[in-house]
Amino acid sequence: QVQLVESGGGLVQAGGSLRLSCAASGRTSSTYALGWFRQAPGKEREFVAAIRWSAGNTYYADSVKGRFTISRDSAKNTVYLQMNSLKPEDTAVYYCAAVDNIFVQSPTMYKYWGQGTQVTVSS
Numbered sequence: 001q002v003q004l005v006e007s008g009g010g011l012v013q014a015g016g017s018l019r020l021s022c023a024a025s026g027r028t029s030s031t032y033a034l035g036w037f038r039q040a041p042g043k044e045r046e047f048v049a050a051i052r053w054s055a056g057n058t059y060y061a062d063s064v065k066g067r068f069t070i071s072r073d074s075a076k077n078t079v080y081l082q083m084n085s086l087k088p089e090d091t092a093v094y095y096c097a098a099v100d101n102i103f104v105q106s107p108t109m110y111k112y113w114g115q116g117t118q119v120t121v122s123s
Contacts, residue, residue, distance in 0.1 A: 002026040002098045002112040004034075009094060009117030012086055016121070020081040022096030022114060028053070033104045034079045035059075036070065038092035038119075048094070050104040051079060059104055064090075086121045094119050 008020040022034060035050035049070040050059045058070050069082040079096065094117050097110035 002028055002031060004096045004098060004112055004114035006094065006096045006114040006117040009119045011120045011122065014086060014088055014121055014123050016086050017082070017084045018086065018119060020083070020094055020096075020117060020119075022079045022081075024077045024079070024096075024098065028077055028098075030100050031098045032100050032102065033098075034072070035097050035099060035104055035110065036079075036081045037095045037097060037107055037110075038090075039095070039116075040092040043092075045095070045107050047105045047107065049081060050099075052104075061105075083119070086119075088121045088123045090119060091121050092119060093117065 003025045005023045031053045033050045033052045036048040037045050039045040047061050051070045067085045072079045096114040098112040099110045103109040
């Protein structure tokens, strides 16, 4: 079992920044990557970014490239999502999730999920 707890969401104006954190605990040794997903009302959950737990390789959705940065602090078992130049269309509940295989962009491959944190970007 892997437990994930997100924090850092909130309300921000367009063009602003937020940093999300995801603290992982439990059997993290079997984790291949941690990813961030988001889900807006009436929409499907979509991939945002992922980072390989050991090697640090990063992956991004085209919609956030150049604006969002995913990073990790292995000593703290924590992954961060720095979100800059936020847009109203970034408004969603953001989820952290853990996957044990290479399919880091597919939400159906993730076994463990956090409870989510709301990000609201006002225009």
